[in-house]
Amino acid sequence: MNLHIKNHNNFKRLFFVTLLMVLPECVSSQNQIPTTLQQTIAFSNISGLHPKELCEVSKYNQFGYGNWTLGPGLMSDLRTDLMPKDYVASKSKIKKLLSFFAITDIHITDKESPSQMIFLQQLSNLSAQLTSAYSPVMLYTTHVLDAAIQTINALHKQNPIDFGISLGDASNSTQHNELRWYIDVLDGNLIIPSSGAHIGADTIDYQKPYKAAGLDPEIPWYQVIGNHDHFWLGTLVVDDFLRQSYTSDTVLAIGDLIENSDNLYSPDYYVGVIDGSTPFGNIIDKGLYGFFSQPPKVIADPDRRSLSQAEWMNEFFNTSSQPVGHGFQLTDAKNGFANYSFVPKSTVPIKVIVLDDTQRDDDDSLNFHSKGFLDKERFSWLKKELDEGQAAGQLMIIAAHIPIGVEKPNSECGWYDHATNGITQAELLNELQSHTNLILWIAGHRHCNTIKAFQFPDHPENSFWQVETSSLRDFPQQFRMFDIYLNSDYTISIITINVDPVIQDEKPAAISRSFAVATQQIVQNTVIYQNPSTLPDPTIKPMPTGSYNAELVKQLSPDMKAKMQQLY
Numbered sequence: 001m002n003l004h005i006k007n008h009n010n011f012k013r014l015f016f017v018t019l020l021m022v023l024p025e026c027v028s029s030q031n032q033i034p035t036t037l038q039q040t041i042a043f044s045n046i047s048g049l050h051p052k053e054l055c056e057v058s059k060y061n062q063f064g065y066g067n068w069t070l071g072p073g074l075m076s077d078l079r080t081d082l083m084p085k086d087y088v089a090s091k092s093k094i095k096k097l098l099s100f101f102a103i104t105d106i107h108i109t110d111k112e113s114p115s116q117m118i119f120l121q122q123l124s125n126l127s128a129q130l131t132s133a134y135s136p137v138m139l140y141t142t143h144v145l146d147a148a149i150q151t152i153n154a155l156h157k158q159n160p161i162d163f164g165i166s167l168g169d170a171s172n173s174t175q176h177n178e179l180r181w182y183i184d185v186l187d188g189n190l191i192i193p194s195s196g197a198h199i200g201a202d203t204i205d206y207q208k209p210y211k212a213a214g215l216d217p218e219i220p221w222y223q224v225i226g227n228h229d230h231f232w233l234g235t236l237v238v239d240d241f242l243r244q245s246y247t248s249d250t251v252l253a254i255g256d257l258i259e260n261s262d263n264l265y266s267p268d269y270y271v272g273v274i275d276g277s278t279p280f281g282n283i284i285d286k287g288l289y290g291f292f293s294q295p296p297k298v299i300a301d302p303d304r305r306s307l308s309q310a311e312w313m314n315e316f317f318n319t320s321s322q323p324v325g326h327g328f329q330l331t332d333a334k335n336g337f338a339n340y341s342f343v344p345k346s347t348v349p350i351k352v353i354v355l356d357d358t359q360r361d362d363d364d365s366l367n368f369h370s371k372g373f374l375d376k377e378r379f380s381w382l383k384k385e386l387d388e389g390q391a392a393g394q395l396m397i398i399a400a401h402i403p404i405g406v407e408k409p410n411s412e413c414g415w416y417d418h419a420t421n422g423i424t425q426a427e428l429l430n431e432l433q434s435h436t437n438l439i440l441w442i443a444g445h446r447h448c449n450t451i452k453a454f455q456f457p458d459h460p461e462n463s464f465w466q467v468e469t470s471s472l473r474d475f476p477q478q479f480r481m482f483d484i485y486l487n488s489d490y491t492i493s494i495i496t497i498n499v500d501p502v503i504q505d506e507k508p509a510a511i512s513r514s515f516a517v518a519t520q521q522i523v524q525n526t527v528i529y530q531n532p533s534t535l536p537d538p539t540i541k542p543m544p545t546g547s548y549n550a551e552l553v554k555q556l557s558p559d560m561k562a563k564m565q566q567l568y
Contacts, residue, residue: 168226188214
């Protein structure tokens with residue numbers, strides 16, 4: 001079979017005809033699905049490879065990288081930080097109000113694209129920490145998502161889930177094919193996880209087409225936009241120079257962006273691509289510009305095109321799962337306005353506000369676009385949604401990509417306080433504090449599991465919780481389950497538990513977990529934990545688990561307590 005086929009549709013039909021499909025990894029719902037309450041992933045710290053040698057995947061076995069076992073479970077901390085000092089926790093729960101899952105930062109990656117930034121990871125000792133630029137888990141991003149979806153389906157059979165939400169960075173670099181793989185995994189379609197020449201598609205496990213399981217049709221799912229979903233690799237505005245690089249047949253040449261983001265246009269080195277015909281995903285077409293007698297070439301693929309924010313949003317209408325649009329049908333998707341709200345259960349007074357808090361293309365930033373940001377239009381919309389929810393007697397959850405109050409303003413993952421057309425983090429917090437019915441802010445972005453209490457001791461009903469969820473790409477490759485209960489003393493309990501996708505030995509998702517463990521062992525990535533811009537937070541747990549489970553108690557206002565007493 002000639003796999004050097006430029007036309008994706010012809011290639012897809014060919015695989016249908018030859019039935020060259022691999023069935024998805026099956027997760028049985030017959031047995032109880034474990035969470036991190038029952039077990040965790042455990043591994044030891046070893047040495048042998050320098051972080052700049054992360055790409056030497058064939059040497060992992062030699063040094064023992066990637067080996068893991070099942071460790072003990074983690075307790076769930078009872079958190080009453082938001083309650084009065086003399087509060088005694090309620091002993092019973094009288095009503096489960098809502099159950100939902102959150103996935104985030106899947107970073108579905110076209111590893112053969114000429115416009116990734118793979119070589120940056122090994123360019124210097126500083127950039128060696130940037131596993132987001134390269135780690136071998138990028139070979140299996142669709143497979144990990146498929147395993148997570150199957151695990152969610154099995155959990156749903158045990159205890160019904162009302163909805164799911166994805167908190168952004170579905171795709172790694174705004175590419176159309178990356179986003180289609182993501183949506184198609186959730187829809188349960190045929191996945192062809194290769195591009196360009198589709199080399200290795202009949203021999204290499206991470207390249208083989210397979211049929212995704214798809215999310216259980218009983219579970220509606222909603223989407224949040226992240227910085228990687230509309231900026232080049234989550235960092236820079238896609239200008240004409242970058243836009244042409246996506247569909248080019250020439251590997252992109254740039255400068256060291258860690259030193260200076262202006263180096264983008266300096267052709268110092270070629271960024272590299274993954275050779276899909278190699279079992280360990282060897283990096284080719286990488287290195288210093290002057291070492292190449294002619295530019296390295298790839299098979300161009302028009303399906304790699306970069307999507308604008310509006311185009312990215314509108315792709316969610318091309319889906320077979322529910323609801324069509326996945327939230328963007330509730331807003332002005334054609335103009336790229338990615339904010340909306342919905343009520344998951346008509347019988348329960350809880351409202352979810354989906355907020356785009358990523359930077360804008362024209363927000364006057366000259367640096368990486370990975371900060372939190374709200375322009376005045378989005379802020380006015382948020383205030384209106386909060387006011388309406390408060391007036392309607394609804395408890396409110398804000399779902400956004402970027403967390404608040406965990407990094408110093410204007411740091412890489414902090415809030416962009418210097419924008420001339422945006423609001424400051426202090427202004428945002430003042431607004432949030434004025435609504436007693438806000439109970440929870442959920443986010444991704446930093447690839448860690450942590451919980452922050454926004455406390456207001458004099459007015460505990462004005463306090464709220466923030467829960468971050470780790471990436472499905474990097475270790476610990478987890479998602480979160482949320483169960484919201486009404487307690488017998490008419491407080492609210494938010495129970496939030498990390499879950500490892502259930503995997504089968506020797507399957508692609510199992511190899512991905514091994515690579516994620518190996519990456520952590522080699523790089524020992526403690527950027528979140530040691531970064532001076534990160535504000536102190538005792539719930540940021542060190543490796544090896546990196547997980548955090550908790551029951552979070554929230555006091556209701558007198559009006560909301562009276563409403564709950566009437567309803568329940």
